[in-house]
Amino acid sequence: EVQLVESGGGLVQPGESLRLSCAASEFTISSYWMSWVRQAPGKGLEWVANINQDGGGKYYGDSVKGRFTISRDNAKNSFYLQMNSLRAEDTAVYYCARDLPHRSSDCWGQGTLVTVSS
């Protein structure tokens, strides 16, 4: 079964860093753009970032630009979200996703909760 599994979420204080991982199984991520999307408690979906197949193209939402970095390791069939200078408003469930050619996301992880609080 094609699957994505996130890890690395947790409780951190404002200003701290966290690295999320997304591991893929039953498909090879090297053929796909990959994305991160988040959802604050009780709110809608917010696109965070995506990365092209070889990692040479990386794009970010305005609210995370300059603080978050997306990366990938195709050899490990995984990709990542490094989150620095975290703020309370970054509190959310973070989903990783696989993108189709039109950048629709057809496969999603189960989500990992990041809580930023003192």
Add this chain to the structure above:
Amino acid sequence: DIQMTQAPSSLSASVGDKITITCRASQSVRNYLSWYQQKPGKAPKLLIYAASGLQSGVPSRFSGSGSGTDFTLTISGLQPEDFATYYCQQSYSVPNTFGQGTKLEI
């Protein structure tokens, strides 16, 4: 950034009804428009890609149409499992913005 506006924000309907949700982009997104269904505590599920393409495994009662700035998601013959929140998303330009969501309730 391209703004995506969905209407209505919430909708009450009954099993068997036909409903339509609209999504309007602040500028043309051509056909780079997707629709997702999300149930509480679950990840989103892709229903429609490229404005009108039915994702594999999605029932044919779901359909999408539109191009440019105006799009619709139609569900013909609502089933109990369809009561959820629906989101549109444009992927024409970054950031790939979502609409605010439409909650479909019984």
